[in-house]
Amino acid sequence: MGTESQYLQYLLTGLTSGSIYALIALALVVTFNITGIFNLAIGEFVTIGALTAVSLREIGCPNLPAYLLAVMLAGCTGALMERTTIHPARRASILTLIIITIGVSIALRGAALLIWRTHPYTLPPFVDAAPLHFLGAVIVPQSLFVLALAVTAVGLLFAFFDFTYTGKAVRAAMLNQTAARLVGINPNRLSLFAFTFSGIIAALAGIFITPITTATYDMGFMLGLKGFVAAILGGVTNATGAIVGGVLLGIIEAFAAGTLSSGLKDAIAMVVMIVVLLTRPAGILGSPKNGG
Amino acid sequence: MLAAIGTIVCLPLVVNNAYLLSILIVIGLYAIIAQGLGILMGFAGQVSFGQAAFYGLGAYTAAILATRYGWPPLLCLFVAPFVPTLAALVIGRPILRLREHYLVLATLGFGILVFALFKEFTGFTGGPSGLGGIPYLRIGSLVLDGDREYFYLVWTILGLTLLGMANLTNSPVGRVFRAIHTSERAAEAVGIDAAALKLQAFALSAFLAGLAGGLYSFWVTFISPAPFGFTTSVEFVLMVVVGGLGTLWGPVLGAAIIVGLDKLLQWAVPLVLPGAGGEFEIIFFGIIFVLIMLFRPKGILVPGTLRVLTGEAAGGKKCCA
Amino acid sequence: MLRVKGLTKGFGGLLAVNRVSFEVKQRQILALIGPNGAGKTTVFNLITGLLRPDEGEIYFRQHRLNRLKPFQIATLGIGRTFQNLELFTNLTVAENVMVGAYRLERAGFCRSLFRRPGTMREDLALYRRALELLEPLGLADKADAHAGDLPFGQQRLLEIARALAARPEILLLDEPAAGLNPAESRELARFLRSLVDKGQTLLLVEHDMETVMSLADEVVVLNFGTVIATGTPTEVQGNPAVIAAYLGEEEEAC
Numbered sequence: 001m002g003t004e005s006q007y008l009q010y011l012l013t014g015l016t017s018g019s020i021y022a023l024i025a026l027a028l029v030v031t032f033n034i035t036g037i038f039n040l041a042i043g044e045f046v047t048i049g050a051l052t053a054v055s056l057r058e059i060g061c062p063n064l065p066a067y068l069l070a071v072m073l074a075g076c077t078g079a080l081m082e083r084t085t086i087h088p089a090r091r092a093s094i095l096t097l098i099i100i101t102i103g104v105s106i107a108l109r110g111a112a113l114l115i116w117r118t119h120p121y122t123l124p125p126f127v128d129a130a131p132l133h134f135l136g137a138v139i140v141p142q143s144l145f146v147l148a149l150a151v152t153a154v155g156l157l158f159a160f161f162d163f164t165y166t167g168k169a170v171r172a173a174m175l176n177q178t179a180a181r182l183v184g185i186n187p188n189r190l191s192l193f194a195f196t197f198s199g200i201i202a203a204l205a206g207i208f209i210t211p212i213t214t215a216t217y218d219m220g221f222m223l224g225l226k227g228f229v230a231a232i233l234g235g236v237t238n239a240t241g242a243i244v245g246g247v248l249l250g251i252i253e254a255f256a257a258g259t260l261s262s263g264l265k266d267a268i269a270m271v272v273m274i275v276v277l278l279t280r281p282a283g284i285l286g287s288p289k290n291g292g
Numbered sequence: 293m294l295a296a297i298g299t300i301v302c303l304p305l306v307v308n309n310a311y312l313l314s315i316l317i318v319i320g321l322y323a324i325i326a327q328g329l330g331i332l333m334g335f336a337g338q339v340s341f342g343q344a345a346f347y348g349l350g351a352y353t354a355a356i357l358a359t360r361y362g363w364p365p366l367l368c369l370f371v372a373p374f375v376p377t378l379a380a381l382v383i384g385r386p387i388l389r390l391r392e393h394y395l396v397l398a399t400l401g402f403g404i405l406v407f408a409l410f411k412e413f414t415g416f417t418g419g420p421s422g423l424g425g426i427p428y429l430r431i432g433s434l435v436l437d438g439d440r441e442y443f444y445l446v447w448t449i450l451g452l453t454l455l456g457m458a459n460l461t462n463s464p465v466g467r468v469f470r471a472i473h474t475s476e477r478a479a480e481a482v483g484i485d486a487a488a489l490k491l492q493a494f495a496l497s498a499f500l501a502g503l504a505g506g507l508y509s510f511w512v513t514f515i516s517p518a519p520f521g522f523t524t525s526v527e528f529v530l531m532v533v534v535g536g537l538g539t540l541w542g543p544v545l546g547a548a549i550i551v552g553l554d555k556l557l558q559w560a561v562p563l564v565l566p567g568a569g570g571e572f573e574i575i576f577f578g579i580i581f582v583l584i585m586l587f588r589p590k591g592i593l594v595p596g597t598l599r600v601l602t603g604e605a606a607g608g609k610k611c612c613a
Numbered sequence: 614m615l616r617v618k619g620l621t622k623g624f625g626g627l628l629a630v631n632r633v634s635f636e637v638k639q640r641q642i643l644a645l646i647g648p649n650g651a652g653k654t655t656v657f658n659l660i661t662g663l664l665r666p667d668e669g670e671i672y673f674r675q676h677r678l679n680r681l682k683p684f685q686i687a688t689l690g691i692g693r694t695f696q697n698l699e700l701f702t703n704l705t706v707a708e709n710v711m712v713g714a715y716r717l718e719r720a721g722f723c724r725s726l727f728r729r730p731g732t733m734r735e736d737l738a739l740y741r742r743a744l745e746l747l748e749p750l751g752l753a754d755k756a757d758a759h760a761g762d763l764p765f766g767q768q769r770l771l772e773i774a775r776a777l778a779a780r781p782e783i784l785l786l787d788e789p790a791a792g793l794n795p796a797e798s799r800e801l802a803r804f805l806r807s808l809v810d811k812g813q814t815l816l817l818v819e820h821d822m823e824t825v826m827s828l829a830d831e832v833v834v835l836n837f838g839t840v841i842a843t844g845t846p847t848e849v850q851g852n853p854a855v856i857a858a859y860l861g862e863e864e865e866a867c
């Protein structure tokens with residue numbers, strides 16, 4: 001493969017993984033802006049979505065219902081997490097909340113290990129088609145679905161925030177909790193919404209990516225962490241930042257893995273995060289007042 | 293106080309069970325690390341989810357110097373803590389400027405980064421398959437190859453650590469830290485370089501973790517990246533929090549509780565759920581994390597508890613505490 | 614001793630401080646006055662390094678303070694109190710003052726890990742020095758009380774004692790009389806005068822006209838971030854622009 005097509009390959013691979021990071025980052029950013037909490041358990045919802053879909057299909061459920069059910073389950077788990085662990089601790093210190101989300105992620109990961117063991121599982125691609133060739137690079141059709149999902153999710157989210165009453169209420173709460181309370185917006189319901197919503201998005205990401213990368217019980221950890229890197233890279237204060245950060249991270253990672261070493265993929269994401277935190281914690285699109 | 297020391301000294305003589313003895317050594321090692329983290333968290337008001345990285349850096353430095361370069365083990369033990377300390381000094385200044393969530397993520401990221409490097413640089417560290425053939429510690433003609441001797445070594449060092457920490461908290465610097473805790477602005481207005489002090493606390497925590505790492509290497513004589521990952525870092529934070537933030541004995545108690553809990557689960561779960569594997573322990577561990585944070589987030593010991601218990605009234609130390 | 618030239622600071626388009634210049638001479642009491650929101654505390658924050666000026670120069674003796682960090686500025690010999698008290702409420706009264714003396718007796722972090730025989734002695738000396746500082750302010754008998762338990766007026770005095778512990782060459786006081794009753798204010802004024810008689814230099818921000826008129830050698834009047842008058846208290850009192858600025862405030866208050 002010539003260098004240009006190799007770079008193009010990296011770019012395409014990076015866009016695909018970047019879309020997943022972007023989705024997870026989106027879930028994180030929405031949660032953070034509504035509740036002020038970084039949900040360190042977000043990765044596990046990716047796992048739940050993917051592996052539940054796998055299991056449902058194995059017992060004979062057709063694709064679409066399986067995916068819908070898996071997503072709903074993930075959403076419910078998010079709601080359950082919020083009600084049992086976040087809501088009771090809503091007045092606790094940030095450190096306490098962080099440890100709580102870590103505890104939940106550990107418990108969920110253990111449960112995933114228990115149910116699904118360490119096997120890798122797979123889902124069939126949405127469309128049965130051959131890989132596409134494009135200027136010397138190869139892209140599987142599933143990647144296009146991933147990209148489409150990211151774009152659709154963002155579009156829907158913006159529509160929701162800009163055009164629906166609930167969405168505007170959420171935005172108001174994101175900007176000023178006290179004022180929102182005073183006009184009757186219920187922060188508890190918003191918190192519940194945030195965690196349910198982020199669970200749904202993460203699960204979708206998991207389902208869409210599994211045909212490409214397969215699913216294991218511990219896929220969530222690093223994915224969640226990279227979602228964080230993406231969110232920070234783009235700036236945790238707005239959703240656009242999450243998208244930009246995700247895509248950028250995916251591309252950086254793909255290039256670095258291709259030119260340096262694939263074993264260092266995780267390390268590179270960490271380096272990116274540390275560099276951003278140390279130089280411009282607000283991220284690319286964030287305002288310097290936030291962060292740091 | 294003397295009773296406690298007496299108990300600890302006599303313990304190995306009474307405890308014949310090798311398994312229990314090794315658990316006590318682990319508690320001792322983790323207590324040293326937790327002490328360092330406790331100074332960082334309770335004293336300097338920061339947090340670190342990456343202490344396992346410093347632990348690992350100390351362990352690997354000691355191991356590599358002893359095996360690849362043939363340095364005498366005792367020298368390795370002395371040198372090893374300085375590598376993580378150096379790392380802390382380098383990344384500390386910019387990292388400690390971060391607040392809360394961002395500090396958590398930065399230290400977490402650092403921990404994972406170092407962990408990934410342990411796995412990646414197989415030439416140096418032996419990668420995931422580990423590094424073996426680490427010699428035993430030798431002090432003069434005494435070879436420390438038994439758990440009993442190692443117990444004394446580790447707990448002596450822990451004792452010295454506790455002494456140092458006590459001195460620190462009761463010193464004028466201790467007073468300065470308490471001031472910084474309340475109003476950093478006012479502290480800076482009287483000329484206190486809060487950033488430098490926090491950095492020193494961070495470096496100290498790295499030093500202690502590295503020291504424990506070196507001790508660990510010469511005890512197990514074979515190390516792999518596994519104990520130096522994210523979960524271990526979280527456990528260290530939990531030890532400090534559970535034991536009681538801002539107390540002297542809190543981290544030691546916390547280490548005992550967490551390690552004890554871990555072993556308890558390993559023993560109890562197969563009884564209650566026969567045939568269950570390690571997964572249930574993980575699940576329960578996570579659930580217990582959450583429960584502790586929900587119901588007793590301030591930990592067990594409260595600052596000043598022990599002073600009350602041992603009868604040291606605050607009165608005698610009024611002026612200089 | 615302290616020279617401010619063309620100091621300017623804006624916040625998102627609003628100029629809080631606009632080309633402010635003045636000079637504080639040794640053994641002088643200079644008061645910065647002006648209606649609420651005139652930018653007085655902002656000037657303080659600029660001098661002490663909590664904010665960075667957009668334009669202008671700040672000189673303390675021959676040192677340029679513009680880019681220094683707050684603790685560096687404090688180490689040079691500039692002390693300050695805060696408008697909204699920033700006491701170490703978790704420490705005792707005496708300990709507050711002892712911490713205040715930090716720039717004179719910096720204890721080493723590493724050295725503090727070991728119990729040096731001299732530490733006890735040094736600390737005791739520090740304690741006694743703290744008592745000496747608390748005495749003229751009437752706080753010596755409360756030396757071991759929790760700083761947070763003191764009544765408000767005494768907390769204000771404690772903050773001054775803490776700032777004095779560092780033996781500052783110039784002391785910046787941000788509304789020291791705020792919240793004090795007239796008797797307490799007069800006591801405070803007397804105390805501050807006595808400090809200056811002993812060689813201290815003071816820069817005050819104050820709202821209470823009586824205190825200012827009786828205390829200050831020179832007055833700088835700010836309004837909307839700009840200096841509208843400089844001079845002795847009597848000169849400034851008669852200045853029509855000053856009267857208009859304060860009257861304007863009174864009208865608003867009605």
